[in-house]
Amino acid sequence: MARYIGKRLLLLIPVLLGIALVVMIIIDITPGDPARMMLGAQATQEQVDALRDQLGLNDPLPVRYVRYIWNVVRGDFGTSLMSKRPVISEMMERFPYTVKLVTLGTAFSILIGIPLGIFAATHQRTWKDNTVIFISLIAASMPSFWFALLLIRFFGVKLRWLPISGVETWQGWVLPCAAMALGLAALIARQVRSDMLEVIRQDYITTARAKGLSEGKVIYRHALKNAMIPVIMVIGGIFGSSLGGSLITEVIYSIPGLGQYIMTGLNNRDYPIIQSGILIISTMFAVIILIVDVVFALVDPRIRLQYARKRKGKGEKQSEDKESKEVAAS
Amino acid sequence: MADNLLEIRNLAVEYHTDDAQIYAVNNINLTVRQGETIGIVGETGAGKTTIAKSIMRILPNPQAKLISGEIFYRDENILKLSEKEMRRIRGNKIAMIFQDPMTALNPIEKVGFQIAETIKLHNKISSVEAEKRACDMLEMVGIPMERFSEYPHQFSGGMKQRVVIAMALACNPELLLADEPTTALDVTIQAQVLDMMRSLKEKLNTSVVLITHDLGIVADFCDTVAVTYAGEIVERGTVEQLFDNPSHPYTLGLFGSLPRLDSTERRLKPVRGLMPDPTNLPSGCRFHDRCPDATDKCAEVAPEDVEVAPGHIVKCINAVGGAV
Numbered sequence: 180m181a182r183y184i185g186k187r188l189l190l191l192i193p194v195l196l197g198i199a200l201v202v203m204i205i206i207d208i209t210p211g212d213p214a215r216m217m218l219g220a221q222a223t224q225e226q227v228d229a230l231r232d233q234l235g236l237n238d239p240l241p242v243r244y245v246r247y248i249w250n251v252v253r254g255d256f257g258t259s260l261m262s263k264r265p266v267i268s269e270m271m272e273r274f275p276y277t278v279k280l281v282t283l284g285t286a287f288s289i290l291i292g293i294p295l296g297i298f299a300a301t302h303q304r305t306w307k308d309n310t311v312i313f314i315s316l317i318a319a320s321m322p323s324f325w326f327a328l329l330l331i332r333f334f335g336v337k338l339r340w341l342p343i344s345g346v347e348t349w350q351g352w353v354l355p356c357a358a359m360a361l362g363l364a365a366l367i368a369r370q371v372r373s374d375m376l377e378v379i380r381q382d383y384i385t386t387a388r389a390k391g392l393s394e395g396k397v398i399y400r401h402a403l404k405n406a407m408i409p410v411i412m413v414i415g416g417i418f419g420s421s422l423g424g425s426l427i428t429e430v431i432y433s434i435p436g437l438g439q440y441i442m443t444g445l446n447n448r449d450y451p452i453i454q455s456g457i458l459i460i461s462t463m464f465a466v467i468i469l470i471v472d473v474v475f476a477l478v479d480p481r482i483r484l485q486y487a488r489k490r491k492g493k494g495e496k497q498s499e500d501k502e503s504k505e506v507a508a509s
Numbered sequence: 510m511a512d513n514l515l516e517i518r519n520l521a522v523e524y525h526t527d528d529a530q531i532y533a534v535n536n537i538n539l540t541v542r543q544g545e546t547i548g549i550v551g552e553t554g555a556g557k558t559t560i561a562k563s564i565m566r567i568l569p570n571p572q573a574k575l576i577s578g579e580i581f582y583r584d585e586n587i588l589k590l591s592e593k594e595m596r597r598i599r600g601n602k603i604a605m606i607f608q609d610p611m612t613a614l615n616p617i618e619k620v621g622f623q624i625a626e627t628i629k630l631h632n633k634i635s636s637v638e639a640e641k642r643a644c645d646m647l648e649m650v651g652i653p654m655e656r657f658s659e660y661p662h663q664f665s666g667g668m669k670q671r672v673v674i675a676m677a678l679a680c681n682p683e684l685l686l687a688d689e690p691t692t693a694l695d696v697t698i699q700a701q702v703l704d705m706m707r708s709l710k711e712k713l714n715t716s717v718v719l720i721t722h723d724l725g726i727v728a729d730f731c732d733t734v735a736v737t738y739a740g741e742i743v744e745r746g747t748v749e750q751l752f753d754n755p756s757h758p759y760t761l762g763l764f765g766s767l768p769r770l771d772s773t774e775r776r777l778k779p780v781r782g783l784m785p786d787p788t789n790l791p792s793g794c795r796f797h798d799r800c801p802d803a804t805d806k807c808a809e810v811a812p813e814d815v816e817v818a819p820g821h822i823v824k825c826i827n828a829v830g831g832a833v
Contacts, residue, residue, distance in 0.1 A: 389565055392600075
């Protein structure tokens with residue numbers, strides 16, 4: 180297992196190198212000039228060119244790429260062109276806000292989505308199931324910014340129960356988390372429902388019933404655990420993509436998080452922020468996917484066995500050859 | 510009546526799907542005596558598994574509908590029991606072995622746990638004791654107890670079926686419903702599993718309902734036989750009666766379709782035609798359009814049970830009491 184995790188972390192390196200390259204190329208072909216943005220419209224072309232030289236923006240792309248990667252390897256993620264502060268320390272200040280928002284939002288959506296999905300699956304073909312499907316369809320297709328505005332309108336402006344923006348108090352977190360959780364909860368509920376329906380039809384569920392187990396034990400001990408395997412993947416994906424994609428919620432509720440930070444960077448053509456921001460978020464996403472895969476192995480012994488087999492195979496010549504062939508093929 | 514462990518009266522089960530009603534089991538009567546082994550034979554779709562699932566009351570809900578009938582287990586109508594009372598019988602007094610060992614075990618639980626779970630559920634013992642008894646069960650079906658902590662995918666098909674059998678026998682049930690326990694296994698493993706079931710049955714004095722489509726297994730293993738066709742029992746009797754004097758044309762057809770060592774015939778004689786569509790059963794006798802002896806009357810009148818010999822019952826209007 181440790182070997183597997185190590186291998187996956189090594190595989191991360193080419194992926195991140197690729198991401199850094201793609202981001203740099205996209206920035207390169209996007210119109211806009213950070214030097215011009217910094218100096219303002221009144222500056223002369225000579226001043227702009229001088230600043231571009233100073234920032235190293237006139238170097239060819241491969242040179243800039245290698246320089247950037249080398250800096251990242253040494254732990255230097257660049258300095259914001261606007262604020263002149265290191266990107267990494269600015270991101271670290273904002274990181275806790277995003278993590279808190281995404282964690283709370285995902286946690287809420289799990290707490291709502293999973294029980295709702297089970298409820299729908301165990302009441303298949305009744306009005307209860309249809310109601311859940313109907314509501315979750317609406318919730319999943321409703322744009323999150325619109326729902327966020329509805330929440331503000333109702334709970335913030337009309338009832339005056341909760342602050343409409345800012346997260347200085349715990350009350351401030353309620354609406355952004357709710358806005359974030361709704362769509363995700365609907366996604367999770369639909370996923371849980373379909374996986375549960377799939378699992379409930381399996382023979383081993385009939386076996387569990389035939390043992391004399393109560394319906395609750397059949398559902399929670401035997402069915403849910405099996406149904407959770409694909410659900411974990413969806414939740415991991417949701418969590419990972421929300422880290423970079425909670426932008427709208429952050430902007431609407433004035434949460435100083437990562438999404439907002441990168442948005443500012445984009446508007447100002449602040450290249451170091453864009454590059455390093457995307458790189459760091461991609462790394463987190465990849466690590467979360469890796470964690471999901473490890474959780475898979477913990478839940479499902481069949482996947483665990485695959486890892487064990489790979490490790491054992493190292494000792495035997497034949498399977499070693501096979502493995503190296505597999506690696507070569509992939 | 511007193512020595513009847515199980516008695517099924519006029520059982521009828523239908524499956525309702527969105528666009529059709531499937532008449533799976535139609536007015537079946539069956540008795541199982543203490544210690545008896547009864548074979549239920551029939552083609553795929555004849556309603557054999559539905560009978561077993563009705564006894565366990567694990568028919569798929571809400572698709573399956575119990576139309577009529579009573580199932581007496583020790584003179585108690587188990588169809589009238591509450592779900593809670595039924596749970597005490599399921600897995601404890603009546604246990605079931607499922608057809609496909611590949612899918613009958615939960616893939617993400619240890620096999621030992623899956624056996625211990627049943628034991629713990631029906632006996633007031635600690636988890637440790639339950640696990641110990643689960644180990645004993647594994648040993649009894651010929652699996653070393655060291656494999657307690659392994660998962661189903663680490664077992665071969667025959668081993669999995671042994672686990673399923675160990676699970677079914679874990680609480681010493683009085684009645685074992687074996688739904689094609691050897692169909693998914695290859696022939697040598699079949700023989701092993703059957704031998705094992707036989708010795709366990711003798712050791713524990715369990716009554717067995719053996720569902721199969723293999724007449725050879727029936728001859729080898731059973732005391733009495735019921736032949737099912739399109740959700741009905743068309744002939745039942747002791748193994749001797751049925752094998753020496755098969756009386757229903759369908760039973761005769763089944764025997765005719767078997768290869769014989771002592772015959773010089775070059776071709777087998779299959780029963781012509783196909784099983785009727787269970788959503789649209791023929792009128793009169795369900796078998797009349799495939800029956801070589803059918804008369805015009807067969808399409809009109811549903812045949813009654815005729816006792817051709819004591820305990821040998823045939824559902825055919827051509828059958829005569831005492832002889833064919």
